[in-house]
Amino acid sequence: MLKIGYPHLGDYHIPIRRLLQDLFPTAEIVSPPPFTQKTVELGGRHSPDFVCAPFKYNMGNYIEMLEAGANVLLQTGLGCRYGYYGEVQEQILRDLGYDFTFLCFSREKAHPQKIYETCKKLNPNLTFSIFSRAVLQAITRIYFMDQLDYFLREQIGFAKNTNCFTKTKKLFLKELTAENSMFGLYRIFHKYRARYHAIETQMPQNPLRVGIVGELYTLMEPYSNHFLEKRLAEGGIVVSRKMSASFLLFGKRDRRSLHSSRGYLQYTVGANGIDSVVGSRQYAKDGYDGLIHMKSFGCTPELNAQPALDQISRDYDIPILHLSFDTQTGEVGLETRIEAFMDMIEMKRKQQHENYNQSRRGYRLHLHKRRVH
Amino acid sequence: MxxxxxxxxxxxxxxxxxxxxxxxxxxxxxxxxxxxxxxxxxxxxxxxxxxxxxxxxxxxxxxxxxxxHADVRTIIEIGGQDSKIILIEDGIVKDYAMNTLCAAGTGAFLSSQAKRLEIPIEAMGDMAMQSQSPAKIAARCTVFAESDMIHKAQAGYSKMDLVAGLCRAVAANYLNNVGKGKQIVSPIVFQGGVSKNKGVLAAFQEELGEKIHVDxxxxxxxxxxxxxxxxxxxxxxxxxxxxxxQMEYVTRAHICSGCTNNCEIVQFYRGDTLLDSWGKRCEGSVG
Missing domain, CATH: 3.30.420.40 (ATPase, nucleotide binding domain)
Incomplete structure (x- = not known):
C-alpha cells in the first residue's frame, strides 16, 4: 500500500495533505510529525554541514516519516540550489538503508503534464480532470490562506484577545480543508474574512510597521525562524510579509521586478533575491519603520541581494536587520537583536514626532492588495 | 560610584x-x-x-x-563573548550589528591566546605597545589566527610582537566582520572589557585614522x-x-507534552517558589 509523506512548510501542510488525498484516494497520507528539537538534530546529523537549513529541516521530516512507515516521499525542488536537493536527499536516505519511492518535481522541471504522468504511475485510476481539479483547488486554498494570513500578521499584535485570531484561523483551515467545491471555498473565504475583520483590535493610529523579506523557506516555516513574526507582533508591531506560497506561484515577475529594482540590481541574483530587493524598496517608499531580512545561513541569492538592501537602507533611511538561521537553538542572540531593533525603530519614531510633530510619510496597511511595481 | x-x-x-x-x-x-x-x-x-x-x-x-559622551556617533564594543558596533545619529541608535557565528574578534579569543602564551591578560596591552614590528597574524578566523601565531612563535618572534599581532588581528577582524559596510564616523567611543587593552586601541586608531575615546x-x-x-x-x-x-536558585528544564509543539520549558526557582519560566510557544502550555 502507498504511504505518502511530504515535508513541512508552515501551515501549508494542511492544503498539501488534502491535495494528496484527492490525488491518491486509496493511499495513506503520512503527515510529518510537528517540528521538534529532535527533528532538527536528526536532519542536521544526516546532512552536509554547510548546506542551507531547509535541506536539514526537510531531512529531519523525511527520516521521521520513513520511521512512521512512509514509502513514497515528495520533494518539490526548484528555485535555487534547492532544485538539486532532491537528488542528494534521496541518495543520503538510500545510504541510510531506507526503501522508498522519491517524487521530485524539479526533475521534470515541474511541467504539469510530466507531474501528472508521475502521479498516474502511482495511482492508475487518476484522470487528468481529477488531477487538474485537485491541483486547482489546492492552489485556491493556498491563495485564500495567504490572503487571510497577511491580514492576521498585521493585526494579531493588537488583538484584545490574541486567542481570537488563532482560534478563528484554526476553524478556517478546518473548514477550508473539508470543503469539496470551488464555490464552497470562495464562500468560506468570505465568511472568515468577515470574521477576522470583526475581531476587536486596539491598533493605535500610527502603529510601527515592519516589512519582512528574505528567503522563502525561512520566511514560511515559523519553526525555522524561531517564531520571529510572533515575537514582533507581541511587541505591538504591524508585521507585513508579502512573500508567501501564493507569491511564489503567482507573484514572481522577474523581468518586471528587475525593472523596478533598477539602480540596485542589474541582473537577477537567483531565486528570490530580486523579490527581496523590490519588496524592501516598496516598504521603504511606503514609509515603513524597519525591514527584517531573513535567510538560512549560506543562502547565496539572498547574500547577493544584501548589498542592494543595505543601499536601500541608506537611501531611504530605513533600518534593516539581517538575520541568518541555521539549526542552532540558542535564542538569546536572536532575542537581543530583535529587542534592540524594536527599541531602535521606536526611538526613531519618537524622535521623528518631536521633529516634525507628525511624520511626513504615510501609514498605510494592506500592502498586498496594491499593485507592487 | x-x-x-x-x-x-x-x-x-x-x-x-x-x-x-x-x-x-x-x-x-x-x-x-x-x-x-x-x-x-x-x-x-x-x-x-x-x-x-x-x-x-x-x-x-x-x-x-x-x-x-552625548555627541558620540560610533560605539565600538568588544566584550568577552560578542562584539558589536552601534551607530548613533542625533542621540538615537541608527544602526547596529553584532558578530554572528564567529568569536574571532572578541575577548574570549584574546584571553585564550594569553593563556597559551602564559601572560596575564591585563598585561597584554602594555606588552603590545612595546613591540616594534608586530607579527602579521591572519584576522579572518580564530583557527587560522591561532595556527598563524604558533607558526610565528616557532619562527622566533618575540612574545611582544606576537601579542601586538594578536591585538591587530582582533581590530582587523572586527572591522572586517562586525563593522563591514558600516560607516564609522567620529566621535568614536571604544568600550567593553577589551577596550582596556591599549594594543587593540592603538590598532583601531591606526586602522581608522581617527582619535578613539575610551572612558x-x-x-x-x-x-x-x-x-x-x-x-x-x-x-x-x-x-x-x-x-x-543566601537562598538557593535552581533552573529546571523539561519538554512540555501539553501539545504537539513540544516546547522546551525552562523554569527558574528560588527554593521551591517558581520565579519565572521561559520557552513556551503556545497559549495553552503550562508555564
Missing amino acids: ASAYIWTQGDPIGAVKRLLNILRRQAPDAEIGSIGTTGSARKLIGAMLHADVVKNEITAHAVGTLSR ADSHLMGALGAAILSQKKTTHRKPFDFSML
Whole structure:
C-alpha cells in the first residue's frame, strides 16, 4: 500500500495533505510529525554541514516519516540550489538503508503534464480532470490562506484577545480543508474574512510597521525562524510579509521586478533575491519603520541581494536587520537583536514626532492588495 | 560610584551573588532604588533580583555611552563573548550589528591566546605597545589566527610582537566582520572589557585614522545604561533584601507534552517558589 509523506512548510501542510488525498484516494497520507528539537538534530546529523537549513529541516521530516512507515516521499525542488536537493536527499536516505519511492518535481522541471504522468504511475485510476481539479483547488486554498494570513500578521499584535485570531484561523483551515467545491471555498473565504475583520483590535493610529523579506523557506516555516513574526507582533508591531506560497506561484515577475529594482540590481541574483530587493524598496517608499531580512545561513541569492538592501537602507533611511538561521537553538542572540531593533525603530519614531510633530510619510496597511511595481 | 567587573565563570547566579556582596562592601549605607539587568543572562538575573528593567545590551550600551559622551556617533564594543558596533545619529541608535557565528574578534579569543602564551591578560596591552614590528597574524578566523601565531612563535618572534599581532588581528577582524559596510564616523567611543587593552586601541586608531575615546568606566557602560533605564522606570519598590542572596536558585528544564509543539520549558526557582519560566510557544502550555 502507498504511504505518502511530504515535508513541512508552515501551515501549508494542511492544503498539501488534502491535495494528496484527492490525488491518491486509496493511499495513506503520512503527515510529518510537528517540528521538534529532535527533528532538527536528526536532519542536521544526516546532512552536509554547510548546506542551507531547509535541506536539514526537510531531512529531519523525511527520516521521521520513513520511521512512521512512509514509502513514497515528495520533494518539490526548484528555485535555487534547492532544485538539486532532491537528488542528494534521496541518495543520503538510500545510504541510510531506507526503501522508498522519491517524487521530485524539479526533475521534470515541474511541467504539469510530466507531474501528472508521475502521479498516474502511482495511482492508475487518476484522470487528468481529477488531477487538474485537485491541483486547482489546492492552489485556491493556498491563495485564500495567504490572503487571510497577511491580514492576521498585521493585526494579531493588537488583538484584545490574541486567542481570537488563532482560534478563528484554526476553524478556517478546518473548514477550508473539508470543503469539496470551488464555490464552497470562495464562500468560506468570505465568511472568515468577515470574521477576522470583526475581531476587536486596539491598533493605535500610527502603529510601527515592519516589512519582512528574505528567503522563502525561512520566511514560511515559523519553526525555522524561531517564531520571529510572533515575537514582533507581541511587541505591538504591524508585521507585513508579502512573500508567501501564493507569491511564489503567482507573484514572481522577474523581468518586471528587475525593472523596478533598477539602480540596485542589474541582473537577477537567483531565486528570490530580486523579490527581496523590490519588496524592501516598496516598504521603504511606503514609509515603513524597519525591514527584517531573513535567510538560512549560506543562502547565496539572498547574500547577493544584501548589498542592494543595505543601499536601500541608506537611501531611504530605513533600518534593516539581517538575520541568518541555521539549526542552532540558542535564542538569546536572536532575542537581543530583535529587542534592540524594536527599541531602535521606536526611538526613531519618537524622535521623528518631536521633529516634525507628525511624520511626513504615510501609514498605510494592506500592502498586498496594491499593485507592487 | 560603586562598581565591579567580574567573570561569570559559567555561573551567572553565583557571579551575581558575589557581585552584590562586593557592591555592598563598597557602599554599605547605600539604598537600592532600582535594579536594571542587561546582557545574555538578563532575563534570569532580572527574575532573580526582581529587576525594574530588563534591557538588551545594545540599547543599554547606547544609553550608557550617551550619558557620558552625548555627541558620540560610533560605539565600538568588544566584550568577552560578542562584539558589536552601534551607530548613533542625533542621540538615537541608527544602526547596529553584532558578530554572528564567529568569536574571532572578541575577548574570549584574546584571553585564550594569553593563556597559551602564559601572560596575564591585563598585561597584554602594555606588552603590545612595546613591540616594534608586530607579527602579521591572519584576522579572518580564530583557527587560522591561532595556527598563524604558533607558526610565528616557532619562527622566533618575540612574545611582544606576537601579542601586538594578536591585538591587530582582533581590530582587523572586527572591522572586517562586525563593522563591514558600516560607516564609522567620529566621535568614536571604544568600550567593553577589551577596550582596556591599549594594543587593540592603538590598532583601531591606526586602522581608522581617527582619535578613539575610551572612558575610564568603558567596561561598565552596559551596566550604566541599564541603571539609567531602570531609574527612569522605577516604581515604589520594596527595599532590596540582601538575605535572598543566601537562598538557593535552581533552573529546571523539561519538554512540555501539553501539545504537539513540544516546547522546551525552562523554569527558574528560588527554593521551591517558581520565579519565572521561559520557552513556551503556545497559549495553552503550562508555564
